[in-house]
Amino acid sequence: MPPIKRTKFKLAPEQLLEMFYWLKLIRAFDERLSILVKQGKVRSGVYTGIGQEAIIVGTCYGLRREDFICPLHRDLGSFLMKGVEPRVMMSQMFGKVTGLSKGRDSALHSGVDELGIFGNTSMLGSNLPVAAGLALTFKMEKTDNVVIAYFGEGASNTGDFHEALNFAGVQQLPVVFICENNQYAYSVPSEKSMAIDDVADRAHGYGFDGVAINGNDVLAVYQATLGALARARGGDGPTLVECKTYRWHGHSEHDKAFYRTDEELAMWKSRDPIPTFTTYLRTRHVLDDAKQQEIEGKVKTTIDEAVDFAMNAADPAPEDAVTDLYA
Numbered sequence: 475m476p477p478i479k480r481t482k483f484k485l486a487p488e489q490l491l492e493m494f495y496w497l498k499l500i501r502a503f504d505e506r507l508s509i510l511v512k513q514g515k516v517r518s519g520v521y522t523g524i525g526q527e528a529i530i531v532g533t534c535y536g537l538r539r540e541d542f543i544c545p546l547h548r549d550l551g552s553f554l555m556k557g558v559e560p561r562v563m564m565s566q567m568f569g570k571v572t573g574l575s576k577g578r579d580s581a582l583h584s585g586v587d588e589l590g591i592f593g594n595t596s597m598l599g600s601n602l603p604v605a606a607g608l609a610l611t612f613k614m615e616k617t618d619n620v621v622i623a624y625f626g627e628g629a630s631n632t633g634d635f636h637e638a639l640n641f642a643g644v645q646q647l648p649v650v651f652i653c654e655n656n657q658y659a660y661s662v663p664s665e666k667s668m669a670i671d672d673v674a675d676r677a678h679g680y681g682f683d684g685v686a687i688n689g690n691d692v693l694a695v696y697q698a699t700l701g702a703l704a705r706a707r708g709g710d711g712p713t714l715v716e717c718k719t720y721r722w723h724g725h726s727e728h729d730k731a732f733y734r735t736d737e738e739l740a741m742w743k744s745r746d747p748i749p750t751f752t753t754y755l756r757t758r759h760v761l762d763d764a765k766q767q768e769i770e771g772k773v774k775t776t777i778d779e780a781v782d783f784a785m786n787a788a789d790p791a792p793e794d795a796v797t798d799l800y801a
Contacts, residue, residue: 483700487760489535491769493692494755496531497748498773500551503560506777507550507567511727515785517569518580523548525690525722526654528747530555532695533622533652533715536703542590543622544605546598546654547582548721552624557589560780570787576798577790599629602638602651609647609712618707621649622699627716628659630673636680639714643680646711650702651677653716655689660725661733677714689717690747693754720745 485493504522511520523530526548534543534555545552553563558574566573566581574584585593592608594601605623612619629635630653642649653673657664670676677684687694695717702713720742724731755761 483697487758490755490758490760491765493531493535493696494751494761495769495773496535496551496555497527497692497751498769499560499776500527500530500554501748502773502777503550503554503563503780506781508723508727510567510781516567518567519547519582520567520727521547521582521725522723522727523551523721525742525746526656526719527551528692528695528751529652529654529689529717529719532692532717533624533650533699535696536700537590537622538619539590540617540619541622542592542605542608542619544592544594544601544608544624546594546601546624546626548654549624550581553581553584553586553591556586556591558586558591560776561783564780564784565787568784568787569790570784571790571794572783572787576794578795578798597634599625599632599634601625602629602634603641605649605651606638606642606645606647609642609649609706610645612648613645619648620703620706621647622652623649624652624654626659627653627655627657627664627673628662628667630676631659631667636676639677639680639712642712643677643682646709648706648709649712650699650706651712651714652699653714654719655686655716656719656721658721658725658734660729661731663733672716674714674716677712682712682714684714684716686716686718689719690745690750692747692751 504524507520508522510516530549530551534552543552543556554560566584569577571577583593585591602623602625605621609621655673659667672686674684674686685698687698698715702715705713
């Protein structure tokens with residue numbers, strides 16, 4: 475199989491600042507949700523991706539509207555980047571009629587076909603065969619659209635993972651498998667569930683390339699994804715990109731994560747993707763105090779407006795529970 479090509483990229487200052495905005499917005503959205511769920515105002519299960527924002531921004535930034543994503547429960551930021559308005563996403567978490575499913579479900583299973591978002595299932599990893607099916611559709615229709623399929627390192631130990639990769643490799647499908655390796659499958663550390671260091675190695679058994687990268691470096695994620703997208707669009711088949719990262723909070727907001735040490739958490743917090751990228755932008759003279767204050771002000775306004783909108787939106791009517799059903 476051909477080696478992964480390192481795709482060169484040059485982002486304009488405006489694009490770098492846009493990435494910075496997305497990092498800040500996704501972090502702020504999750505942080506506000508964490509507060510709201512403790513206040514008893516959120517009706518959805520909350521699984522924050524705080525600490526993992528670079529993966530979402532790096533993988534979604536180069537996508538087209540026609541490309542599909544198959545996000546996980548922790549990937550609310552991918553909904554925002556694919557075009558869901560923050561007020562609508564927040565309404566979904568509040569179970570309001572203005573949400574994506576009109577109050578029928580949490581964000582965990584919602585999707586938006588017209589924006590290229592396929593809803594996830596509770597069985598993590600079972601979205602991967604679905605992603606392969608979407609990619610097969612694109613191949614049969616002879617388009618150059620691509621599917622981004624997210625999963626965790628724990629899901630790579632399930633049968634669905636191996637079946638999806640095998641099928642994608644045999645059929646040379648336009649799918650990019652993104653492993654969000656945040657070190658724990660709920661409470662199980664990866665060394666207790668895998669006899670290898672890198673999930674990326676598993677791609678080679680199915681005839682295509684895998685690469686393990688620093689998932690806290692947004693530009694490294696973007697570069698790896700850009701190369702994988704180019705391969706997929708060009709008919710060269712799938713790629714597995716393993717992003718090494720860490721979730722700051724527990725598996726969910728009700729998980730206190732007693733299974734890890736304070737020292738481990740502190741070490742990973744020192745690798746926070748946002749200050750790292752901030753330093754890079756300032757060194758490149760792309761970001762200064764004024765621009766940073768402007769972006770942070772825009773983020774705060776957006777989140778405040780989204781929360782106000784969701785809290786004041788109407789609850790779904792009971793009789794509507796039996797509408798929008800299809801046989």
